[in-house]
Amino acid sequence: MKTLEIKNIHAKIGNKEILKGLDLDLEPGKIHAIMGPNGAGKSTLSKTIVGHYDVEVTEGDILYKGKSILDMEPEERALEGIFLSFQHPVEIPGVNNAYFLRTALNAKRRHEGKEELNAAEFLREMKKHLEMLGMKADMISRSLNEGFSGGEKKRNEILQMLILQPEVIILDEIDSGLDIDALRAVSEGINMMKDGKRSFLVITHYSRILDYIKPDYIHVLKEGRIIKTAGPELVAHLEEHGYDSIVEEA
């Protein structure tokens, strides 16, 4: 069975239709990369999957493990295992990063009928990941994303992924603005999550990250639709000839 089935999705932001009959299936254990020009609707697609308030779905359906998620609240989708690493993570002054993460993890554990972690247990867990991601220890005590550099914000998204252990992982330009070390650390985090079951949707403009996390499929998103799906060899073609060289498949 597919992990996620996106069927003929039409979605509006305001009065503007952005996704215009988009079809895409995510397979278990596979890494799907999405590439496409600016403004094509990549972030809108990711927001649609997680139930963002900006987006209004007018037609089509999204099935997760065979069930429609369109009527689910964002938090329910998250608890069921859908995770989006935002292109622009928001800063939340006054909300402690560790407290936030523990609240999120415990919400998930409650949902799964597991015991909640206390502060000490959680900190041990968090520190392990911080080290692996090359993040400073003060990320525990700072406010969520407040004053974080671009790279620190992206690492913090990966940290959340590692702690929450989701099953569908959408990464919206996780590689933008990362230095070489950060890109490597982030990729390593993503690779650690590969277990043959989880599905990944990696939105990117660059082939660089795809050298670290080997995609199984490349999808080209243009003008609100997936116009081509191919293997990793497509990346080189796109880099050379650009998106205009792609003609929509029948």
Added chain:
Amino acid sequence: MKLSELKGKTREETATLLGIDPEAAALEHFLALGLPDKKSEEYRYFRVEKLLERDYKILDYVPKAIQEAEKIVISDGVVTHAPKGLRIYNERCQTMDPVHFDPLYYLSHLLSPHVIKIDLDGDTDIEIEHRFTQSNTLINYRIVLANQANRHATVFESFREEEIEDTLVLYGYDILVAPDSTLRILKNQLMQKNRYAMVASHRIQLAQRANALIKSFDLGGDMGLQLIKADLDRYAHIDAGHLLYLNHEAQRGTVSKIIHKGEHSTSHQEAKNILDGNARGIFDALIKVEHSAKYTKAHQNSKAILLHEKAYMVAKPQLEIYIDELEASHGSTTGQLDEKQLFYLRSRGISYTEARKMLVIAFANTLIDQVKDHRHQDIIKASFEEVFYSGS
């Protein structure tokens, strides 16, 4: 008695109605300012008339033998408990402000010519619990606090009431902050169910190089107004923070005048307001810099978050300046909870209610974090949760 009966009365009539000496100093000031109504500057946004029109039972304030306890307890205006060794007197007030802006400041002095005087000896940390046990009653008392030069004292104020209703509490401090000393006053007041309304009228006098930290946490519903006048001598500093977290039909807030009299005095005043339901929050605050107060620094700010379309914030930070050798700023903003932030939290599996609570507390945290004592912080946070879950 109904306090509204004092409206427009002569000196003799007022003295007779209140059963006081017609020569009392406070009477002159009270008559000059007049009983407050809708048109009074200080009570523009607070329906004080409604409170003054009720018929209240009047109490006799007979000092009692004080029992030993961890904290000071003032029950219906009388001290019943206090820590061992603390010096508390019942005496005629000698420190009344001759130029307070609030008529009820003078009325409460008239009704309580004897004040509760508490000496803050040395470096000390005390808690005052105000208890109210009488319904339909006017509870009136005044407290004088004096600390010592070069010392640091903290006063934590809490309020507890029985199952009473429709009582009016008029009380307030006259505070002398000694030279080179620090006095911190933290107030946590959760009001609910119209058990009582409160007008608290304070005067704070800061000597040279004195520091005062005044942090108020006003939570819940009902009617309550604190009026603060502070006078700053040379190099004195006041740091005032006011948190409002209101719901239902609350009408609460702060009316203040901070007056810079001495050179190099500094003031910082910050209001954070979270308003739910039909609540009205008030922050009507003037900072005045007199001719004598060169090189002053004065900063004032109010931020409000409205959680309900019917909630309303009156934010009036004002500066009145008579010199130009100073550094000053003021501002106010009103908005809603940030939708993006709310979504971010929910996208991680945190429920809407929990996410909302996290953001509301985050907004308040800058003020709550300034309460250094963890026990006090926990009390404030517990009140916060209570209001949050009592809804709008």
